[in-house]
Amino acid sequence: MNEKEIIARRVALELKRGDLVNLGIGLPTMVANYLPSDAGISFQSENGIIGMSALPDPGLAGADLTDAGGSPIGALPGACAFDSALSFALIRGGHLDVTVLGGLQVDEEGQLANWMVPGKMVPGMGGAMDLVSGAKRVIVAMTHTAKGAPKIIKKCTLPLTSVRRVDLVVTEMAVIQPTEEGLVLLETAPGVTVDQVIAASEAKLLIPKVPGVMGIAA
Amino acid sequence: MSKVSSVAAAVEQIPYGAVLMIGGFMGAGTPPLLIDELVRQGKKNLTVIANDTARPGVGIGKLIDAGLVKKVIASHIGTNPQTQKLMIACELEVDLVPQGTLAERVRAGGSGLGGVLTPTGVGTTAGEGKKTVELNGTTYLVEEAIKADIALISARSADYSGNLRYSLTSRNFNPLMALAAELVIAEPNEIVPIGCIEPDAVVTPHVLVDVIVAKGAEK
Numbered sequence: 001m002n003e004k005e006i007i008a009r010r011v012a013l014e015l016k017r018g019d020l021v022n023l024g025i026g027l028p029t030m031v032a033n034y035l036p037s038d039a040g041i042s043f044q045s046e047n048g049i050i051g052m053s054a055l056p057d058p059g060l061a062g063a064d065l066t067d068a069g070g071s072p073i074g075a076l077p078g079a080c081a082f083d084s085a086l087s088f089a090l091i092r093g094g095h096l097d098v099t100v101l102g103g104l105q106v107d108e109e110g111q112l113a114n115w116m117v118p119g120k121m122v123p124g125m126g127g128a129m130d131l132v133s134g135a136k137r138v139i140v141a142m143t144h145t146a147k148g149a150p151k152i153i154k155k156c157t158l159p160l161t162s163v164r165r166v167d168l169v170v171t172e173m174a175v176i177q178p179t180e181e182g183l184v185l186l187e188t189a190p191g192v193t194v195d196q197v198i199a200a201s202e203a204k205l206l207i208p209k210v211p212g213v214m215g216i217a218a
Numbered sequence: 219m220s221k222v223s224s225v226a227a228a229v230e231q232i233p234y235g236a237v238l239m240i241g242g243f244m245g246a247g248t249p250p251l252l253i254d255e256l257v258r259q260g261k262k263n264l265t266v267i268a269n270d271t272a273r274p275g276v277g278i279g280k281l282i283d284a285g286l287v288k289k290v291i292a293s294h295i296g297t298n299p300q301t302q303k304l305m306i307a308c309e310l311e312v313d314l315v316p317q318g319t320l321a322e323r324v325r326a327g328g329s330g331l332g333g334v335l336t337p338t339g340v341g342t343t344a345g346e347g348k349k350t351v352e353l354n355g356t357t358y359l360v361e362e363a364i365k366a367d368i369a370l371i372s373a374r375s376a377d378y379s380g381n382l383r384y385s386l387t388s389r390n391f392n393p394l395m396a397l398a399a400e401l402v403i404a405e406p407n408e409i410v411p412i413g414c415i416e417p418d419a420v421v422t423p424h425v426l427v428d429v430i431v432a433k434g435a436e437k
Contacts (some may be wrong), residue, residue, distance in 0.1 A: 046317065047243040047387045063246060064374070064385040070244025070272070070297070081386045083393045083421075084243075084269070085325045088318030092338065122305070122314075123296020124270075125344065130318035133338045163341035 001216075003172030006189060007141050009034045010170050011100055012217035014139055015041050019097040020090070022046060022131060025069040028100040028141050034217040044096065046127040048087050051079025068127065091127065092134035099135035101128060103142035103169070105156045108203045110165035110178025112140055113158035125161065132162035144171035150202040152176065152183065173197050175214055176205070187212040221380050225431045228403050229255040232368055235263040235288075239324065239366040239395040243269050244297065245277030247388030249372040249405035251431060253277060257284045265289040267324070267366055269317060269391055271298040282310075291364070293317035316344055319361050321394055326363035328397025333362040369399035373422070376406035377413070380427030381420040389421070396422045403429040 001009075008030035015021055015031070017040035023029050032054070035041060044050045045067045053074040055061060061072035090096055105113040112132060115125040132138050145151055152169065169176040174197045175187040185205045188197055190213055198205055229252060232238070242248025248268075256264075257280055264287050271290060272279040281287050282301050289311040295301040304310035315323070322334040335358035339345045349360040371392045374385035382404055384392060396402050404427045 045387065047246070048390050049387050062386075064388040066244060066246045066387050068243070070246065070276075075386070081384075081389055083384075084317065084321040084390045085394055088321050092318055092336070121296075122302060124292060124294035124314040125316050126270075126294035126296075127317040129316040129342065129344060130338045133340075134318075159343045160341065162338075 003143055004030060006172045006216060007143070007170050009217040010175065010214055011139055011141050013215050014168065015039070015098060017041065020044055020050065020095060022091065022096055022099045022135065024099070024101040024128070025067070026102055028102060031100055031141070044087070044090065045073070046087050046091065046131070048083060049075065049079060049081050051076045088127070088130050091130050094134070094136065096131075096135045098137045098139060099131040100139045100141050101131060103140040103151065104146075105151050105153055105158050106140055106166065106169050106178070107153055107156045108182055110183070111156055111163060112138070112161045112166050113156040114140075114161050116159050118159070128161050132166065133164055137168075138164070138166040140166050140169045142169070142171060144173040144197075144200050150200060153202040154204070173200060182206050184208065185211050187214040189214045220378070221428065221430045222378065222409065222432050223429050225251045225255045225405075225433070226259075228252065228429050228431045229259050229261070231401065231429070232256070232261055234261055236261070236368055237265040237366045238267065239369040239391075239399055240266055240268045240278055241369070241371050241390060241392035241395050242272070242277050243387065243390040245272040245279070247372045247384070247390050247392055248272065248277035249370050250277075251433065252370045252403065252405050253280050256281060256286065260284070260286070262286050263288045265291070267291045267364060269320065270294040271301040273297050274300050289313070291315060291320070293320050314344070319344075321391065323361055323364040324391065324394045324398050327365040328394065331363055333360055335359070336361055364398065366395070366399040368401045368403065369395040371396050371402060371404040371422070371427070373404055373406040375408050375410055375415055376404055376427070376430045377410050377415050377424070378430075379412050380404065380424035380430055381415050382406065382422035382427060383415050383419050384421055393422050396426045401429070402427050403431060405431045
């Protein structure tokens with residue numbers, strides 16, 4: 001199991017029946033692969049649909065049914081389509097239960113930077129700022145380090161996506177919950193020690209007496 | 219007077235340097251014939267307000283490839299390396315706006331509102347230089363309404379009066395932009411007789427649409 005799969009399988013356990021969920025492009029999209037088809041979760045794509053599904057068959061791609069990355073998708077019975085203002089009303093207005101996004105940095109205050117690296121990568125924030133500001137629950141799904149450099153750090157050096165504190169960070173090494181007191185190490189991945197997580201993080205982690213072992217969806 | 223026009227005649231009405239709103243999200247819901255005709259007629263110095271610039275060779279990416287755009291107001295340009303290259307070379311001005319804020323600024327522009335208050339972007343670079351307002355304990359950014367000279371709209375169907383209906387995720391910014399421009403040019407996949415789109419299915423009312431382009435229409 002590669003590190004992205006470990007992360008996606010762990011995030012899948014966070015989603016509950018009845019949730020309206022937005023998955024970011026890339027790693028977060030993989031989360032849907034690890035949910036049973038009867039999980040009762042609705043997926044929103046911010047370009048204007050609830051009820052998106054994987055493309056049922058390559059031959060069925062349609063130009064008018066795409067995800068937020070422009071790739072063709074399918075739609076489940078009961079799906080609904082709407083314009084961008086309504087889509088973001090759902091996101092900002094307290095109707096979106098969970099957003100799962102990738103991350104470049106998360107800091108001790110639980111703030112996220114995930115949309116630009118000045119001078120190197122300026123893609124634009126797309127919907128990320130609205131999603132992080134507005135979703136009821138924000139889960140960051142990212143690798144613990146980038147080329148060996150910690151991504152969980154004392155203070156974000158990259159431009160913030162939002163000043164809002166995210167709710168959970170899931171990496172291939174650990175599950176971390178940002179709180180008012182700081183970053184709490186909730187779980188470590190099977191075979192990963194607390195010391196290894198501490199060594200791979202720049203931020204101070206609050207260590208409970210017995211951190212749990214990270215669950216992984218079947 | 220008929221609203222139906224050829225694609226060429228519709229694009230001839232667009233002046234050089236026009237401020238355009240163009241519907242679409244990564245090319246889905248961007249009017250393909252109007253884009254190709256803008257390139258063919260070489261309409262330069264355009265300001266484009268749109269969600270993104272798609273990819274090179276796709277949708278609005280074709281306008282970028284042809285060097286017709288001087289300014290882009292968008293939420294995302296990451297999928298188009300050419301847009302990023304021109305921006306870094308200072309040959310293209312890019313104003314990045316959070317997607318939900320862009321949608322609401324367009325909607326406000328077409329709805330007679332001066333702007334909107336949103337919590338999105340507070341405390342980030344998106345909020346730099348903007349006024350804030352405190353209401354009931356929450357800080358909001360004041361985001362100004364935005365309008366355009368011309369909106370280029372893609373729709374699934376138009377009737378001959380200009381009522382529009384859309385298809386799935388190609389709806390996106392189109393209905394909002396149809397409100398917010400002086401001249402609205404719609405490119406439907408099909409034009410149907412009046413009455414064929416039932417009133418409840420009309421998303422953009424005909425009064426907003428000035429020109430309907432049809433493949434092969436007389437000038």
